[in-house]
Amino acid sequence: MVDNTNDPLGVESIMKTWSNSMNELMGSQEFYQNISKMMMFPFSESPFQSPFDPSFQEFLQQPFKTISEQSNKEKFYWPFGTKFESGGDKESVEQRKDAMAAMAKAMKNWHIMANAMSSPESMSALFKGIGALPEMLANVTQSTMSGMAEINQRMIDSLSRMGQSVKAYKFDNIDENVFQAWSDIYEKEFRKFLHIPQLGLTREYQEKINDMADKLNISQTNIAEFLRMLSLPFQRSAVVMQDEIQKIAEKGELSDDPQFYYQMWLKILEGHFMTLFQTPEYIDTLTKTLASMSQFTKAKEMVLEDALKKLPLASRSEVDDIAKELHQLKRELRILKKKMSTSGGAI
Amino acid sequence: MSQFKVPIDLIMSKMAEGATKARKRATEASEVLLSNLKTDLAQTPYEVIYQEDRVKLKHYKPRKEIAYKTPLLVVYALINRETMLDLQPGRSVVERFLDSGIDLYMIDWGYPTRKDRFLDFDDHINGYMDNIIDFIREKNSVPKVNLMGICMGGAFSVIYSALHPEKIRNLVTTVTPTNFDTNKGLLHLWTKNLDVDAVVNTYGNLSADMMNFGFLLLNPARLMIDKYVGFMENMDNKDFVENFVRMEKWIFDSPDLPGEVFRQFIKDCYQGNKLIQSKLEVGGRVVDLKNITMPLLNIYGKFDHLVPPEACNQLVKAVGSKDTEDICLNTGHIGIYVSSKCQEAFAPKIASWLKERDEEPPKEEITPQDEVSEKNTPNQKAAAPKKSITNPFKVANTATPTEKSKVAKTTKSAQTKTRISKTAPLAKKIKTNL
Numbered sequence: 001m002v003d004n005t006n007d008p009l010g011v012e013s014i015m016k017t018w019s020n021s022m023n024e025l026m027g028s029q030e031f032y033q034n035i036s037k038m039m040m041f042p043f044s045e046s047p048f049q050s051p052f053d054p055s056f057q058e059f060l061q062q063p064f065k066t067i068s069e070q071s072n073k074e075k076f077y078w079p080f081g082t083k084f085e086s087g088g089d090k091e092s093v094e095q096r097k098d099a100m101a102a103m104a105k106a107m108k109n110w111h112i113m114a115n116a117m118s119s120p121e122s123m124s125a126l127f128k129g130i131g132a133l134p135e136m137l138a139n140v141t142q143s144t145m146s147g148m149a150e151i152n153q154r155m156i157d158s159l160s161r162m163g164q165s166v167k168a169y170k171f172d173n174i175d176e177n178v179f180q181a182w183s184d185i186y187e188k189e190f191r192k193f194l195h196i197p198q199l200g201l202t203r204e205y206q207e208k209i210n211d212m213a214d215k216l217n218i219s220q221t222n223i224a225e226f227l228r229m230l231s232l233p234f235q236r237s238a239v240v241m242q243d244e245i246q247k248i249a250e251k252g253e254l255s256d257d258p259q260f261y262y263q264m265w266l267k268i269l270e271g272h273f274m275t276l277f278q279t280p281e282y283i284d285t286l287t288k289t290l291a292s293m294s295q296f297t298k299a300k301e302m303v304l305e306d307a308l309k310k311l312p313l314a315s316r317s318e319v320d321d322i323a324k325e326l327h328q329l330k331r332e333l334r335i336l337k338k339k340m341s342t343s344g345g346a347i
Numbered sequence: 348m349s350q351f352k353v354p355i356d357l358i359m360s361k362m363a364e365g366a367t368k369a370r371k372r373a374t375e376a377s378e379v380l381l382s383n384l385k386t387d388l389a390q391t392p393y394e395v396i397y398q399e400d401r402v403k404l405k406h407y408k409p410r411k412e413i414a415y416k417t418p419l420l421v422v423y424a425l426i427n428r429e430t431m432l433d434l435q436p437g438r439s440v441v442e443r444f445l446d447s448g449i450d451l452y453m454i455d456w457g458y459p460t461r462k463d464r465f466l467d468f469d470d471h472i473n474g475y476m477d478n479i480i481d482f483i484r485e486k487n488s489v490p491k492v493n494l495m496g497i498c499m500g501g502a503f504s505v506i507y508s509a510l511h512p513e514k515i516r517n518l519v520t521t522v523t524p525t526n527f528d529t530n531k532g533l534l535h536l537w538t539k540n541l542d543v544d545a546v547v548n549t550y551g552n553l554s555a556d557m558m559n560f561g562f563l564l565l566n567p568a569r570l571m572i573d574k575y576v577g578f579m580e581n582m583d584n585k586d587f588v589e590n591f592v593r594m595e596k597w598i599f600d601s602p603d604l605p606g607e608v609f610r611q612f613i614k615d616c617y618q619g620n621k622l623i624q625s626k627l628e629v630g631g632r633v634v635d636l637k638n639i640t641m642p643l644l645n646i647y648g649k650f651d652h653l654v655p656p657e658a659c660n661q662l663v664k665a666v667g668s669k670d671t672e673d674i675c676l677n678t679g680h681i682g683i684y685v686s687s688k689c690q691e692a693f694a695p696k697i698a699s700w701l702k703e704r705d706e707e708p709p710k711e712e713i714t715p716q717d718e719v720s721e722k723n724t725p726n727q728k729a730a731a732p733k734k735s736i737t738n739p740f741k742v743a744n745t746a747t748p749t750e751k752s753k754v755a756k757t758t759k760s761a762q763t764k765t766r767i768s769k770t771a772p773l774a775k776k777i778k779t780n781l
Contacts, residue, residue: 230567256357258365262576270568277533277564283540291542294549301549319461320551327465334474 147185179225186217208303215296222289229285233272240268375583382585386592388600389430391441393453397482401457402475404482405429407445414448415705417493417516418483421453422476422507424499425608426558428600429453431684432497434593440684443694449701452483452492454500458602464551467607469630472507480507480514491516493701498522498654498680499612502622505662506629509638517704518639518668519697521646522680524658525665528620531655533565538617547606555601565652594685623661637667642704644672644697651680672700 194214198206244264248254255261276282301316308315397404423429432453433441444451454476459466466474483492494515496504501523508515529535546553563570581587621627627634643666647659656675663671674696676682678689 233568256361258358258362266568266573269572270566273566273568278536283536286537287540287542291545294542294545298545298549316461320464323462324465326462327470331470331474338477 144189147182147189150181150185179221179228183218183221183225186221190217205303205306208299208306212296212299212303215292215299219289219292219296222285222292226285226289229276229282233269233276236272237265237269240272241265244268369579372580372583376588379583379585379588384585384589384592385435386589386596388435388593388597389433390436391433391439391445395455396486397479399475399478401459401463402479403455403457404479405453405455407441407451407453409448409450410442410445411448413450415450415493415701417489417491417701417705418450418452418487419444419493419495419701420480420483421451422494422496422500422504423454423456424497424501425456425459425471425604426499426601428597428602429455429497430600431597431681434597434685435590438685438687438690440690440694443690444698447695447698447702449698450487452479454479456602459552459605460603461551464547464606466605468503468506468611471605471608472503473510473630476503476507477511477514480511484514490514493517493519495519495521495697496523497684498524501525502612502616505622505636505639506627506634508641509625509634509636510629510632512638512640515641517642517644517701519644519646519701520659520662522648522651522654522659522683523645523662524616524654526620526623526658526661527617528623529655529657531657532652534561534653535617535655535658537561538613541613541618543610543613543618547610550606552603552606553609555603558604559599559601562653623665625665636662636665639666640668642670643668644674644700646674646676646683646693646697648678648680648683649675650678650682653680670704 191214194210196210198204198210241261241264245254245261305315305317392408393405394408395403396406421429421432423432433439436442441451441453456471480492480494484490491514494504494508494517496502496519498521501520502525504518505520505523505525508518527535550557578588578591581591615621615627619626622634623636625633625635625637643663645659645662647654647656649656651659660673660675663673676689676693678686683689683693
């Protein structure tokens, strides 16, 4: 038996009971049979035929059979790897004592910490911390919900204005759109979560990844807005086309040639595109889209460069540096050559 | 609202008729598309006689005896390829020049790669172009060459001529943007606020796909829809398909644009408009357009949506030459070179204009009464020094600095003299015809 002074918390008896239970369980043939059954497909009770080859079924069951056989040969003992029941030699007894002493210390420390944690002050701090988690989640949810509600509201507004806003060759107030709303909300509510200061060894990497995610969101929003803008001339042209057809019809000059309508639509569409392309809103969106795409690409490349550092490959910036140096050298060489040719060989 | 009748039945029957035609056309088109189509570009024989890095110099094999003393170097833009001047036999500016007896050279800028991102105006103009021009001068034992620039290549030629006027006999600019302070072209509007640093610092070079997408956006209705509708309607016509595919090949055969060239072009030209104001700096030197004292022929398109007339027509006023001519053709940016109608007038006009200025007139012929004080009239011609050394290129390599400066002074003073040109009626004819 173990000396009680070395095991004041009774770790020895707890572990012994646990290892006996494990041995019983692992040695039980029934346990392995159940697991083997679980690997059968379809299950034995199932009326379906197994789609697998019998040899494949055997293959699936084999690991469990092996474990079962092994567990019958070698029992699970405490401390691990020593045969407690037989007592063992002097060295193993010493090892056992060290292991028990270490475990006892760990348990004692845990006991002290548990006592400290159970003080009213600590409990209060702990509950405050736990209480803050739902609060943070609530904030995120609130931001999301309010954002969605705002987008929804703007969509409804936009839908209600549909008939009013569609005028031929007019692109006033085209910035009033759902993408702008999303952009505003992202900037105000979500972006800050990607800019939470990062700490520790991987701080810099995490910050770059967050930055990439941020730039991706911004560029996606701008691209979506840009594409929406490109779709506007089609919308407007459809409306103008209807008006034009109505006018022609009223004059009784409707053509029976589909080409006539295609050419008319094309002309109207072209006109709308030309008008749109000159609006400050379009130019602004184009500029923003290009800039945000560039920023995202740059952020993505910075993350990739970090990954490349772990591989035996030159990164793009390293290759660029070499190209720059070569360029500078070639330029200097060119200037020298010219100087030499004009000065008859002397510099 | 008054009642009106929509001839739905007739429209439907026309559409049905159209569908039948389309089916028949599709059958015939499959034969055309599966046949052996001749869609190769740039078939006029040439030889690459000089190469530096990716840049090559093409020398076209003469089709007849050379009738000009001064060879012509054509400088294309860094955007798209010079093959546009030689689309197909019978529709080729190159062929027309060769048929006129011009000794023709052309720069092929090649395909810039990532390593070329740092090459700027200076490297292209004072580096590649200057080396090529020196090579041609030496090869032909001539002191000067004729220079013809196209679009951005025209801007390069203008800059080159201002920096190295002693090497250029005559300058021809076609659809060349020099004044960027205009809101007429969409490119001018779109690039005003472009964050070019962000683009260049990120991508290095400006990718051809990005540029092409930008060009397609200039007129999506025509370039992305109607063009292909037109193809569908004519795809049973072999000639049409061959021409169409040739143009498609040319349009989308686009090299990337070196990043630093793009940065400088946008910042100094589109945003700063420095070239026309003689404020642009290239290789540490200011590009003073007043140094352009050689004869200048400036041609551009009235309906050019990329380089509108307003971007081209300020050049003749800004240069120092008194022999200048402005020609505005009733066509677009590409039409000048590919439209059969334009080619009939455009290439022969350049050939005859160069022919008239091929030889520098003897100094004795120039008399004070020949001089015309009024600038920018299209009927003037610069005179050249009679007694200058016949081959200053050779002198440049052997002469002392004093001798060289003497040559340069003689050239400069002689270039300021002018005499009446006889080209005005032809210019008028072209304007009327096109």
